[in-house]
Amino acid sequence: xxxxxxxxxxxxxxxxxxxxxxxxxxxxxxxxxxxxxxxxxxxxxxxxxxxxxxxxxxxxxxxxxxxxxxxxxxxxxxxxxxxxxxxxxxxxxxxxxxxxxxxxxxxxxxxxxxxxxxxxxxxxxxxxxxxxxxxxxxxxxxxxxxxxxxxxxxxxxxxxxxxxxxxxxxxxxxxxxxxxxxxxxxxxxxxxxxxxxxxxxxxxxxxxxxxxxxxxxxxxxxxxxxxxxxxxxxxxxxxxxxxxxxxxxxxxxxxxxxxxxxxxxxxxxxxxxxxxxxxxxxxxxxxxxxxxxxxxxxxxxxxxxxxxxxxxxxxxxxxxxxxxxxxxxxxxxxxxxxxxxxxxxxxxxxxxxxxxxxxxxxxxxxxxxxxxxxxxxxxxxxxxxxxxxxxxxxxxxxxxxxxxxxxxxxxxxxxxxxxxxxxxxxxxxxxxxxxxxxxxxxxxxxxxxxxxxxxxxxxxxxxxxxxxxxxxxxxxxxxxx
Numbered sequence: 001x002x003x004x005x006x007x008x009x010x011x012x013x014x015x016x017x018x019x020x021x022x023x024x025x026x027x028x029x030x031x032x033x034x035x036x037x038x039x040x041x042x043x044x045x046x047x048x049x050x051x052x053x054x055x056x057x058x059x060x061x062x063x064x065x066x067x068x069x070x071x072x073x074x075x076x077x078x079x080x081x082x083x084x085x086x087x088x089x090x091x092x093x094x095x096x097x098x099x100x101x102x103x104x105x106x107x108x109x110x111x112x113x114x115x116x117x118x119x120x121x122x123x124x125x126x127x128x129x130x131x132x133x134x135x136x137x138x139x140x141x142x143x144x145x146x147x148x149x150x151x152x153x154x155x156x157x158x159x160x161x162x163x164x165x166x167x168x169x170x171x172x173x174x175x176x177x178x179x180x181x182x183x184x185x186x187x188x189x190x191x192x193x194x195x196x197x198x199x200x201x202x203x204x205x206x207x208x209x210x211x212x213x214x215x216x217x218x219x220x221x222x223x224x225x226x227x228x229x230x231x232x233x234x235x236x237x238x239x240x241x242x243x244x245x246x247x248x249x250x251x252x253x254x255x256x257x258x259x260x261x262x263x264x265x266x267x268x269x270x271x272x273x274x275x276x277x278x279x280x281x282x283x284x285x286x287x288x289x290x291x292x293x294x295x296x297x298x299x300x301x302x303x304x305x306x307x308x309x310x311x312x313x314x315x316x317x318x319x320x321x322x323x324x325x326x327x328x329x330x331x332x333x334x335x336x337x338x339x340x341x342x343x344x345x346x347x348x349x350x351x352x353x354x355x356x357x358x359x360x361x362x363x364x365x366x367x368x369x370x371x372x373x374x375x376x377x378x379x380x381x382x383x384x385x386x387x388x389x390x391x392x393x394x395x396x397x398x399x400x401x402x403x404x405x406x407x408x409x410x411x412x413x414x415x416x417x418x419x420x421x422x423x424x425x426x427x428x429x430x431x432x433x434x435x436x437x438x439x440x441x442x443x444x445x446x447x448x449x450x451x452x453x454x455x456x457x458x459x460x461x462x463x464x465x466x467x468x469x470x471x472x473x474x475x476x477x478x479x480x481x
Contacts, residue, residue: 044165045332046411049339050437057344069341082243090341091419094334096242096256098412101330102190103260104323109187111265122389123380124181127400128188130379131407132156135371142363150421151360151432153196155367155439157413160186161335162440163406166448174451177392178399185376185407193413194257201420202250209247216241220262229318234263251420263322268314281308335412342415345433356438360428364435368408369443376404402451408443410436 056065074083084092115121135155143149163182167174219237228234238259246252269277281304288300295301356362380400383389392399418432 049336050343053340053344058347092252096253098334099253099256101326103257123383124184126379126383127376128185130375131372132192134375135367138371139363139367142359148360153417154414157193157410158186158189158407159409159411162409175394178395181392182403204249206248213244224262231322263319265317265319267317274315277311345430360431361435365439368410368439372408373404398454402447405443405447409440411440
């Protein structure tokens with residue numbers, strides 16, 4: 001009955017209202033494809049924002065740009081007040097949302113993603129570790145014993161949006177398994193960056209505030225074990241945790257990661273229970289339906305649609321729902337604003353030999369470009385030779401070299417760590433950012449060119465990214481993933 005109604009709706013287009021931008025509604029896209037699409041689009045937007053920031057910072061508007069970033073922004077509630085500069089709010093406040101999404105992605109990857117199976121996880125994890133250790137060592141060799149040695153964490157990071165954006169331009173020339181390898185590597189890389197921030201870039205700790213933070217973490221896990229599935233409760237406690245961590249001296253953005261770890265990953269319904277529930281609701285809906293009825297005027301139909309809507313939410317885990325909702329605002333609002341606020345530096349910081357060949361800038365460039373290349377390729381080769389893992393399907397070490405170079409695009413996280421390492425030291429901060437921008441440009445272009453010349457398997461040429469259309473669904477349920 002339900003299938004007949006749906007087929008009639010497909011034939012009689014007048015029964016279905018579609019706004020001009022709703023033409024893609026019928027496409028079935030896997031979560032991974034949706035993730036890649038958003039990351040690649042975000043990468044393009046990031047490039048634009050970085051260029052815009054550089055233009056503004058080297059134009060007659062540079063003073064206005066600095067003035068806006070240093071504007072004080074305060075929140076007051078009675079005698080309580082929290083005041084920071086606009087720039088500080090972006091880096092400490094807005095980026096907490098970014099870290100919440102990073103935490104959700106980490107948790108999902110380790111539970112059900114590429115990192116959930118040991119045989120698939122070994123090489124990306126080894127590659128990520130190699131890609132963090134070698135760059136840090138190269139940086140320290142050039143800067144050890146100097147005031148700039150605090151920046152050793154800067155070349156450890158990989159910007160997943162930029163890297164995926166570069167690889168997406170190549171389309172089907174790059175096997176999907178290679179993209180998955182890069183994403184898994186970058187996510188482990190993010191975990192390493194989070195640990196570095198938490199352990200090495202915390203100056204002092206307020207023990208009273210730390211105790212309050214521990215209580216709030218306990219509250220988050222209590223919500224989880226109590227079966228709370230609405231995100232509002234977790235977000236509220238997470239905001240309080242952010243403030244507690246801000247007061248402790250530990251970087252407040254880590255509240256996002258801690259909150260993400262508490263978000264439930266199991267849905268209310270399993271697939272069998274959900275299928276039974278939906279069929280019962282549809283049968284009940286059809287019994288209540290009369291020709292000419294409109295849902296808005298029929299309470300019985302509306303009640304069943306509401307029940308179906310609630311069931312759809314419960315078959316998805318809270319982690320999955322929150323991650324899906326956060327991808328768009330983080331990719332297209334949070335990270336671009338961060339780029340606009342932090343990528344604006346004087347052009348002469350990286351256009352003269354003296355500016356580039358100082359130990360700090362050179363350490364960042366060598367770490368991100370050569371350190372990532374040596375670390376990622378070397379660790380992957382060792383793991384592969386020892387038989388601990390397999391190369392991505394349809395790939396060669398030509399692809400791994402390209403991925404390793406793209407791993408040297410450190411933009412977002414590298415600049416974030418630079419802000420922590422050289423807070424209040426403007427000259428060193430500008431040198432570090434210049435190194436990040438130059439290294440990201442060199443690594444991005446090099447990785448793109450290497451992957452463009454990589455051998456193409458026949459399966460890759462025809463395309464691994466099959467997206468089912470509504471007509472595929474009509475032909476048989478076996479086509480659905």
